[in-house]
Amino acid sequence: MVETVRKSLRDSAAARWTALLIVSFTMMCGYFLTDVLSPIVGLLESQLNWTRADYGVYTSSYGWFNVFLVMLILGGIILDKLGIRITGLGATALMVIGTAIKYWAVSTHVLDGETIMGLNAQLFWACIGFAVFAVGVEVAGITVSKIIVKWFKGKEMATAMGMQVALARVGTAFALGFSVPIARALGVIDVSRPVLVALIGLCIGLIAFIVYMVMDKKLDASEANDVQAEISHEDEFKISDIGKILTNKGWWYIAILCVLFYSAVFPFLKYATDLMVNKFGVDQNIAGLIPMLLPFGNILLTPLFGGIYDRKGKGASIMIIGSLLLIVVHALFSVQMLNNWIIAMILVIILGVAFSLVPSAMWPSVPKIVPEKRLGTAYSLIFWVQNWGLMGVPLLIGWVLEKYCITGQTMRDGMMVNTYDYTLPMLIFTGFGLLALVFAFLLKAEDKKKGYGLESPNIEG
Numbered sequence: 001m002v003e004t005v006r007k008s009l010r011d012s013a014a015a016r017w018t019a020l021l022i023v024s025f026t027m028m029c030g031y032f033l034t035d036v037l038s039p040i041v042g043l044l045e046s047q048l049n050w051t052r053a054d055y056g057v058y059t060s061s062y063g064w065f066n067v068f069l070v071m072l073i074l075g076g077i078i079l080d081k082l083g084i085r086i087t088g089l090g091a092t093a094l095m096v097i098g099t100a101i102k103y104w105a106v107s108t109h110v111l112d113g114e115t116i117m118g119l120n121a122q123l124f125w126a127c128i129g130f131a132v133f134a135v136g137v138e139v140a141g142i143t144v145s146k147i148i149v150k151w152f153k154g155k156e157m158a159t160a161m162g163m164q165v166a167l168a169r170v171g172t173a174f175a176l177g178f179s180v181p182i183a184r185a186l187g188v189i190d191v192s193r194p195v196l197v198a199l200i201g202l203c204i205g206l207i208a209f210i211v212y213m214v215m216d217k218k219l220d221a222s223e224a225n226d227v228q229a230e231i232s233h234e235d236e237f238k239i240s241d242i243g244k245i246l247t248n249k250g251w252w253y254i255a256i257l258c259v260l261f262y263s264a265v266f267p268f269l270k271y272a273t274d275l276m277v278n279k280f281g282v283d284q285n286i287a288g289l290i291p292m293l294l295p296f297g298n299i300l301l302t303p304l305f306g307g308i309y310d311r312k313g314k315g316a317s318i319m320i321i322g323s324l325l326l327i328v329v330h331a332l333f334s335v336q337m338l339n340n341w342i343i344a345m346i347l348v349i350i351l352g353v354a355f356s357l358v359p360s361a362m363w364p365s366v367p368k369i370v371p372e373k374r375l376g377t378a379y380s381l382i383f384w385v386q387n388w389g390l391m392g393v394p395l396l397i398g399w400v401l402e403k404y405c406i407t408g409q410t411m412r413d414g415m416m417v418n419t420y421d422y423t424l425p426m427l428i429f430t431g432f433g434l435l436a437l438v439f440a441f442l443l444k445a446e447d448k449k450k451g452y453g454l455e456s457p458n459i460e461g
């Protein structure tokens, strides 16, 4: 009898890297929209009368539905229960719908002069759009992580996750770099134009995801056999599995490390331009260029470090080194006499290394701690914990700046504005780094105790 060895579609390198590129493109469009308004805060003020406080409300709306309505956790449960295709399609559609609402809000005049719940109506609807989009992009994020595990387990998983994060950072860098030129293009300033570009990108991203769904179906078909069907039935996700995640110490260490580490990076980026102006004396028209080095650095380094994790292992150690670098950078930012912009550039570059090390090792470590059937929920719970930090820390830093750090006033662009001393905020970020380091060590110790294999390569022999 001739025995045929059935090959899975994931054994084809071309197929799995194509799948990765397709879903990474969708995520890149999502990250572009996420930061598309960050560089045009000044234009929002002059065109739509949004104050800095209004912009703060808009930024925090990212977490409204994800955090308070626990939509992110529901998304993770839906992912584990209903699967990748339906969840990914729903999440991508939500990104498009949310962005369409936001585009309408910032481009229409029918809301002029109206208020809703004490907010300018245009701002209110922009926030609702952003909050809906945020559910989509976060759930799409966990879906894509699960997609990568599905195609790359036992193979180049960390490299693939690193590539996906790198392409997401391209989206962030494009937003930081091109939003202003797009808004100023055609001789008429229009803040809704970058949002329209993002909306078009997301529609293409939706089509890309539908193409991916065909590949996903083919992958399932290539792996289907009776034995597996039996196993997968027994192996179905149950709601009680959430308890198993929440009682897993390793999962907690990753979740806490994640919220502490990301709280010292993304919220820092929201204030980094202002830091360059106030501490390093950089002209505010070009001050954004220094923080922009961070996502650009990530584009090269995250897949590189992912590759090291795949081939050599040392995932927990990589997270320790990343946390150490984070502490060094923020501590040096807090030293008052270090105020030359070249130092600022060097520190941002080192922060870029730290922000490549930790994500490249953290995300591929989750499948080593949590079984695949619970991965969607595990990732979504980590993102949920993380979203509290992403929402709360910018508010904390803003409050600290206003209460303790005003040093005087100066004239900028013909307007009298406050000047700030960033020492205290940078010490707070350093504190997050120190705590992150403690949890990185705890994770390494737990790995040693439980044998998760965080220090082992991902590529199987």
Ligand SMILES: NCCCC[C@H](N)C(=O)NCC(=O)O
Residues within 6 Å of the ligand: 034, 138, 141, 165, 168, 262, 266, 359, 383, 386
């Ligand atoms: N401004 C985008 C925030 C994305 C947060 C998301 N939960 C996440 O952590 N993604 C992984 C990453 O490193 O971007």
